[in-house]
Amino acid sequence: MASLKNHKQLCKELMQRHEVLLELIGDAPFHYVDIPTHGNVGDLLIMHGTLAFFRKHGLSPKLIAPYDAYDPEWIDEGDVIVFHGGGNFGDLYPCFQQLREDIVMSHPHNRIIVLPQSLHFSSAAEQASSAEVFRSHPDVHICVRDEVSLQMAQAFSDHVYLLPDMAHQLYPLRAGNKRPSQHGLRISRVDDEGGMHAEMSDLDVDTVTDWPEFVGEREEHINLFRRGLGGFYRRGMGRAANRILVRLWIAYSGRLVKDAARLFARHEFIVTDRLHGHILACLLNRPNIVLDNSYGKNSRYVAAWTQRSELVTLEQAQTPPAQTRTTRIADAAQLAAII
Incomplete structure (x- = not known):
């Protein structure tokens, strides 16, 4: 068998590359936003890898929330917004992109960090429009997972970083x-x-x-978490519910992983x-x-x-x-x- 490189060493190197995020987040209170509340195991791996990174470095989010149970009014002066990574930056999944754009426009003085994403737009017009929104914010930091996304992200921000997926932290x-x-x-x-x-x-x-x-029949349990978070949010109790239900969801989704x-x-x-x-x-x-x-x-x-x-x-x-x-x-x- 031919000479082989060390897979274990490669995986350790990928984990170490995330340490640039420590400087970006700093000592500021931060929100971890857009966590997945669905049965896509890939997104759950990203979330649990991100949470593992936070634990390893003594970071504790001020708030953790999915995109549809999060109110930008909860953002205080000095808070950093950390968006979940993955592959939904673009126009294939517009609801997630819309939340990012809304916060970029409404909070020009808060640092915004997008964890490692793959960028994809099927519409050049949508891409240009979104880039214009992000360019209006002076402190947006976009992490991307590949070279094509790196080139695309240059139009969105001067602060772009090529980083591996957060799931490697596991x-x-x-x-x-x-x-x-x-x-x-x-x-x-x-x-x-x-x-x-x-x-x-x-x-x-x-x-x-x-x-x-x-996931199969467990999708029913997942829907209960999603409906619970959404229901409390619509009744004006979202912030308190997040602290309880999100903790339970993280534990349950960990079993799926x-x-x-x-x-x-x-x-x-x-x-x-x-x-x-x-x-x-x-x-x-x-x-x-x-x-x-x-x-x-x-x-x-x-x-x-x-x-x-x-x-x-x-x-x-x-x-x-x-x-x-x-x-x-x-x-x-x-x-x-x-x-």
Whole structure:
């Protein structure tokens, strides 16, 4: 087997890159805004990675809230606003972008930090309009997850940082499975970001799923949290409810993350077009084949951060021979067994 780079060292380096955020937040009171209250495990991994980063460095948010149960009137002079990272910066998910723009316009004297995001606009006009809003604020700091987003973000702010996803703060993630099966797991998007991919029948995949199917009936519990937060907010009790219900939601969503980690750990390798299927596999030291999403987010991320890992294979548009792909997975699995 060829000489292999150290996956563990790469993961530690990715975690260390987030330390620039300590200087940006400083000693100011800060709000952590736009946390996910849905069953997308990728967003939950980002949230728990972000909270782990805060704990490691003795940072305690003044307030934690989802986008639809947060009132910008709660922002006091001197507060820093820290927006959740992910892939919703753009016009694919306008409700989240609208909250960011509203706060940028209404609080020109508060520092605003956007945690690592992938930027994507389907409309050039929407992109230009949003950039104009952000440019009006003198203290907006935008963290991005890939080089394409880095170039786009230059139009939004002079304070732009290339950083890996916050979920890397969870490394190493333990799931209790010492001996995985010899089969693979495929996480395939069923939403609008899904891409067109080959079947890869040469790989021994025994489980195919996506986050909505994985969450299953637990979506009812998730909806209870969401409705509870929204209901108290609409009744003018949002700030008090956030302190109680958000704490419970963080605990409950942590169980979802652990369940996802156990599912991954039961398999020898992962095939996925979910960015956080890839990142979760890396957190668990599992070999993984990364397929692209509909607009190139995954390949951009691998190119920026994880292509050095011997456990990561980026599936290009031209499918490699089955024997080559199977050999790569076998070599990576052998390495993973000794990490």
